[in-house]
Amino acid sequence: MGIVQTLTHDQLQSFNSDGYIVMESFASDEEIESMRKRMEQLLNEFDYSANASIFSTKNQQQLTDDYFYESAEKVSFFFEEKAFEDDGKLKQPKEFSINKVGHALHEKDPVFNKFSDSEKFSGLLCSLGYKRPVIIQSMYIFKQPGIGGEVVPHQDNSFLYTEPPTCTGLWLALEDATITNGCLWAIPGSQKNGLVRRFIRGEDGVTFDRPSPDYDHKDFVPIEVKAGSLVVIHGDLIHQSLENQSSKSRHAYSLHVIDTDGCKWAENNWIRRKTEPKPLYVS
Numbered sequence: 001m002g003i004v005q006t007l008t009h010d011q012l013q014s015f016n017s018d019g020y021i022v023m024e025s026f027a028s029d030e031e032i033e034s035m036r037k038r039m040e041q042l043l044n045e046f047d048y049s050a051n052a053s054i055f056s057t058k059n060q061q062q063l064t065d066d067y068f069y070e071s072a073e074k075v076s077f078f079f080e081e082k083a084f085e086d087d088g089k090l091k092q093p094k095e096f097s098i099n100k101v102g103h104a105l106h107e108k109d110p111v112f113n114k115f116s117d118s119e120k121f122s123g124l125l126c127s128l129g130y131k132r133p134v135i136i137q138s139m140y141i142f143k144q145p146g147i148g149g150e151v152v153p154h155q156d157n158s159f160l161y162t163e164p165p166t167c168t169g170l171w172l173a174l175e176d177a178t179i180t181n182g183c184l185w186a187i188p189g190s191q192k193n194g195l196v197r198r199f200i201r202g203e204d205g206v207t208f209d210r211p212s213p214d215y216d217h218k219d220f221v222p223i224e225v226k227a228g229s230l231v232v233i234h235g236d237l238i239h240q241s242l243e244n245q246s247s248k249s250r251h252a253y254s255l256h257v258i259d260t261d262g263c264k265w266a267e268n269n270w271i272r273r274k275t276e277p278k279p280l281y282v283s
Helices: 008-016 029-045 066-071 110-116 119-127
Strands: 021-025 075-078 098-103 131-143 151-154 170-174 184-186 198-203 206-210 221-222 230-234 239-243 252-259
Touching: 008 021, 029 098, 029 110, 066 075, 066 098, 110 131, 110 252, 119 170
Parallel strands: none
Antiparallel strands: 021 230, 075 098, 098 131, 131 252, 151 239, 170 230, 170 252, 184 221, 184 239, 198 206
8 A cells, every 4th residue: 555656657658568668776786785795695605515406598397306496485596507517516616606596585585675575666566557466586697707698588477477467577787787798688569479388387397388489689689787777577578688708797686576466376387385475565
């Protein structure tokens, strides 16, 4: 109650037309610094000898295991595919080998919870028409120098499906994101074509219900942003990021939100929570 909408008419028009908008200076320098320092601390405390799980969008079906499933309600660590030698040892220190940390930072860690539960997120979601929004997953993404892996073209609704679809991606740049270090790319207006395929969890693991279409790279436009900028992404927008072959990392904090008012969470999504997520607000 009492949530103030923060998007302007022009921003909403742009979002509905292109499928994404960029909100510059969404996070302050202090907020960025607090999240980066906290992640540095979490990495220092992480003992990868107990678990060395790899994340890759290219081989997601093969690399999905119990550690990945359980991460829906935990703070879990996933390595880059190219992080290890043939003998299983890391090629470089763990802080330069991690792909991402997820998927419940917003819920389990006080620093990330404080930012994720802020009024500016609620105002943004209220502007988009959310009645009872919940953050269904969060990720700290590193896009490591030289080995930061490609994220293939996809739609967020494929992985986080509700009936009707309600997912929105909120992608915060914690460092400048450029073409050189692996910024986001999107096909403007592609959300108007609807959902292409679903990522289904069954008894034998996860699989896509149909092959991925072929996309022409010339249809994508780069979304280069400064640290602190938030990219708001429609759940059906086709977007991707390329490998980071530069010497600079591209840290980002990514949230995915769904509505829980007037829609149903699909039981065959990969996320199967044991506890109901807390709504950001109820209107």
